Amino acid sequence: MLRSSRYIVALMVVAIVAAVAPIGSSDASAGIASLYRTGDWRSEKHVPVIDCPVEFKAGEPTTVTVTIGKETEHPNTAAHHIRWIRLYFIPADSTLPYEVASFEFSAHGESVLGTDTSTLYTDPKVSIDVRTGVPGVFYAAAYCNIHGLWESAKAITIAE
Amino acid sequence: MLRSSRYIVALMVVAIVAAVAPIGSSDASAGIASLYRTGDWRSEKHVPVIDCPVEFKAGEPTTVTVTIGKETEHPNTAAHHIRWIRLYFIPADSTLPYEVASFEFSAHGESVLGTDTSTLYTDPKVSIDVRTGVPGVFYAAAYCNIHGLWESAKAITIAE
Amino acid sequence: MLRSSRYIVALMVVAIVAAVAPIGSSDASAGIASLYRTGDWRSEKHVPVIDCPVEFKAGEPTTVTVTIGKETEHPNTAAHHIRWIRLYFIPADSTLPYEVASFEFSAHGESVLGTDTSTLYTDPKVSIDVRTGVPGVFYAAAYCNIHGLWESAKAITIAE
Amino acid sequence: MLRSSRYIVALMVVAIVAAVAPIGSSDASAGIASLYRTGDWRSEKHVPVIDCPVEFKAGEPTTVTVTIGKETEHPNTAAHHIRWIRLYFIPADSTLPYEVASFEFSAHGESVLGTDTSTLYTDPKVSIDVRTGVPGVFYAAAYCNIHGLWESAKAITIAE
Structure with missing residues (x-):
């Protein structure tokens, strides 16, 4: 249950990120995370x-x-x-x-x-x-x- | 301007993630991003x-x-x-x-x-x-x- | 023919080396060759x-x-x-x-x-x-x- | 003394090898040693x-x-x-x-x-x-x- 809701929020986050920041942007703040596609x-x-x-x-x-x-x-x-x-x-x-x-x-x-x-x-x-x-x-x-x-x-x- | 608002939304996203998912969690959906600290x-x-x-x-x-x-x-x-x-x-x-x-x-x-x-x-x-x-x-x-x-x-x- | 005689001389050389120097010796002159076994x-x-x-x-x-x-x-x-x-x-x-x-x-x-x-x-x-x-x-x-x-x-x- | 004579024999061996086999030859018998120059x-x-x-x-x-x-x-x-x-x-x-x-x-x-x-x-x-x-x-x-x-x-x- 907790796990499922975590997935849902994670998906929401991914959706927000996708809408706002191009994946792979060179903001130093974004970390290596932002480099993987x-x-x-x-x-x-x-x-x-x-x-x-x-x-x-x-x-x-x-x-x-x-x-x-x-x-x-x-x-x-x-x-x-x-x-x-x-x-x-x-x-x-x-x-x-x-x-x-x-x-x-x-x-x-x-x-x-x-x-x-x-x-x-x-x-x-x-x-x-x-x-x-x-x-x-x-x-x-x-x-x-x-x-x-x-x-x-x-x-x-x-x-x- | 656009860049600043991107930062703000990115920070919001980070805040949501931090609140919801422990960093380094083993959700396959989170990607390698979640492995780096x-x-x-x-x-x-x-x-x-x-x-x-x-x-x-x-x-x-x-x-x-x-x-x-x-x-x-x-x-x-x-x-x-x-x-x-x-x-x-x-x-x-x-x-x-x-x-x-x-x-x-x-x-x-x-x-x-x-x-x-x-x-x-x-x-x-x-x-x-x-x-x-x-x-x-x-x-x-x-x-x-x-x-x-x-x-x-x-x-x-x-x-x- | 030339190839065979090369093999024979190579074997002679290997025999001499084996008799004289321990394999893996730390002589700098011997090169990386001497490190492999x-x-x-x-x-x-x-x-x-x-x-x-x-x-x-x-x-x-x-x-x-x-x-x-x-x-x-x-x-x-x-x-x-x-x-x-x-x-x-x-x-x-x-x-x-x-x-x-x-x-x-x-x-x-x-x-x-x-x-x-x-x-x-x-x-x-x-x-x-x-x-x-x-x-x-x-x-x-x-x-x-x-x-x-x-x-x-x-x-x-x-x-x- | 033993060490010096080992060096001399090693040099002789190197001389023989140099005279006989091109360095880097693809004889499988020669080993990785033969690959380094x-x-x-x-x-x-x-x-x-x-x-x-x-x-x-x-x-x-x-x-x-x-x-x-x-x-x-x-x-x-x-x-x-x-x-x-x-x-x-x-x-x-x-x-x-x-x-x-x-x-x-x-x-x-x-x-x-x-x-x-x-x-x-x-x-x-x-x-x-x-x-x-x-x-x-x-x-x-x-x-x-x-x-x-x-x-x-x-x-x-x-x-x-």
């Missing part, structure tokens, strides 16, 4: 998609995959590419987030012959094994070298 | 301090130093330490932030003899040279392995 | 295992998995863990290596309650998709926070 | 320069600066730049290296308007504070996105 990954190719079971078995390695451009491929050139994906986890009822992993995608086709000549590319997709004994929310962050910071979230539970 | 670096040792001129000369390398624990030293052990500092920049009137640099502090005293035995420690402070031809805001982010994500910001201008 | 991953749990097809289709995303402790699990605690895996590629007949990706494994059980209390762990295993149009050798490097740098290699070809 | 930083702009006192006071923060292109500036564009510098330390008489820090230089001028349009650049130079109670050797590694891996070393002692 999100959206529907089906139509916005920068939004990270977190694929994993919604239910983890406590303490068992569980594969988490994060993909950029799952529906529409993102460019991968020296001029325009996904530089990194980072994964965070915040336990339910906690206020302290953990970094789970940080992934740099380093090869974008450049060589001594010029941009897009090496044939070597690292795609912006990564899978790792994570163990947790508590429920919570995974947050994926991603950075496009020219379109900035993007995020998404996925809540998971622990099997009884 | 800030404060006065004189009393809260996790808050990064950005030291640099407030005025840059266009295109000239200018030293930017980011320090955690500038007033009160932060612990540096395997159990409790600052893992990284990351620096972002968002040009004024732009909505697209850039990552400037990412710094991992890797040595926290551990060795094969146990934690806090190696005598080797990397302090959570870093200086780099940055060039910009446009004004904007630097954002520093930092991660404590047990106290999560922290941020601060500093606006700079370009000398005429 | 390798071995049989079946008996030495630090050695990274690179799993991927030996034949890539030119330009097609191909999954490369790197695992530490594939046979014998490596510890994962604040005191002793795998910090990162990095993947390099050097095209055949080239002398210029590329970094493909760099992966930080960030969660090792620590929380405000002490080491090994969070239940959250990132396992030292990662899968990514890589594209190449030329044959060459992947090198995996890994870092254990108390046992240093480890490496392995795997050559791949391109399907005709 | 070095030289005189005054004539080869990729070679990292480690600036710090040759004598540290045990346990006191001491500034270590690593610079690429100290004599001749290295290019900094999306097509050609220094991606990272990493610093290692190996205590004297030990065979286990530690990673001290890892620095990503992320801004190379790219924006939505094209390469070299943002005016924002991170220079390949970094200063940090390191504490050690034992003597040893710092190794700096650096990565150029098209010219591969470079290294240098500097031995330090501890004040009596």
Whole structure:
């Protein structure tokens, strides 16, 4: 009940913010919060998609995959590419987030012959094994070298 | 004028959020924004301090130093330490932030003899040279392995 | 022919080095080369295992998995863990290596309650998709926070 | 005595290797060792320069600066730049290296308007504070996105 009303107020706040301030504005007062953007990954190719079971078995390695451009491929050139994906986890009822992993995608086709000549590319997709004994929310962050910071979230539970 | 009223509404929004949702709550809807905390670096040792001129000369390398624990030293052990500092920049009137640099502090005293035995420690402070031809805001982010994500910001201008 | 004799001389050199200098000695003259160790991953749990097809289709995303402790699990605690895996590629007949990706494994059980209390762990295993149009050798490097740098290699070809 | 003769044999080995195998060859047998190059930083702009006192006071923060292109500036564009510098330390008489820090230089001028349009650049130079109670050797590694891996070393002692 309290939780639902918190959601409703949060949605109202988001609506007010959206109406008043352009997301990503450079007001120092707004904080890093204002730098992250999100959206529907089906139509916005920068939004990270977190694929994993919604239910983890406590303490068992569980594969988490994060993909950029799952529906529409993102460019991968020296001029325009996904530089990194980072994964965070915040336990339910906690206020302290953990970094789970940080992934740099380093090869974008450049060589001594010029941009897009090496044939070597690292795609912006990564899978790792994570163990947790508590429920919570995974947050994926991603950075496009020219379109900035993007995020998404996925809540998971622990099997009884 | 428009800018001032935007600030006022932003402050109202912050007030509503503060009243309703605990900062760092694990609501997936709140986004990564909710994971970052800030404060006065004189009393809260996790808050990064950005030291640099407030005025840059266009295109000239200018030293930017980011320090955690500038007033009160932060612990540096395997159990409790600052893992990284990351620096972002968002040009004024732009909505697209850039990552400037990412710094991992890797040595926290551990060795094969146990934690806090190696005598080797990397302090959570870093200086780099940055060039910009446009004004904007630097954002520093930092991660404590047990106290999560922290941020601060500093606006700079370009000398005429 | 020339290639075979190069291998033979290389083996002779390795034999001389092994006889004379302990691997990992701190002679500044020896270079970073002297810091990396390798071995049989079946008996030495630090050695990274690179799993991927030996034949890539030119330009097609191909999954490369790197695992530490594939046979014998490596510890994962604040005191002793795998910090990162990095993947390099050097095209055949080239002398210029590329970094493909760099992966930080960030969660090792620590929380405000002490080491090994969070239940959250990132396992030292990662899968990514890589594209190449030329044959060459992947090198995996890994870092254990108390046992240093480890490496392995795997050559791949391109399907005709 | 033993140490001197080890140096002499090491030099012989280096001479043999130099005569036989091109540095950076893609033989999987050669290991990551074969990927790193070095030289005189005054004539080869990729070679990292480690600036710090040759004598540290045990346990006191001491500034270590690593610079690429100290004599001749290295290019900094999306097509050609220094991606990272990493610093290692190996205590004297030990065979286990530690990673001290890892620095990503992320801004190379790219924006939505094209390469070299943002005016924002991170220079390949970094200063940090390191504490050690034992003597040893710092190794700096650096990565150029098209010219591969470079290294240098500097031995330090501890004040009596």
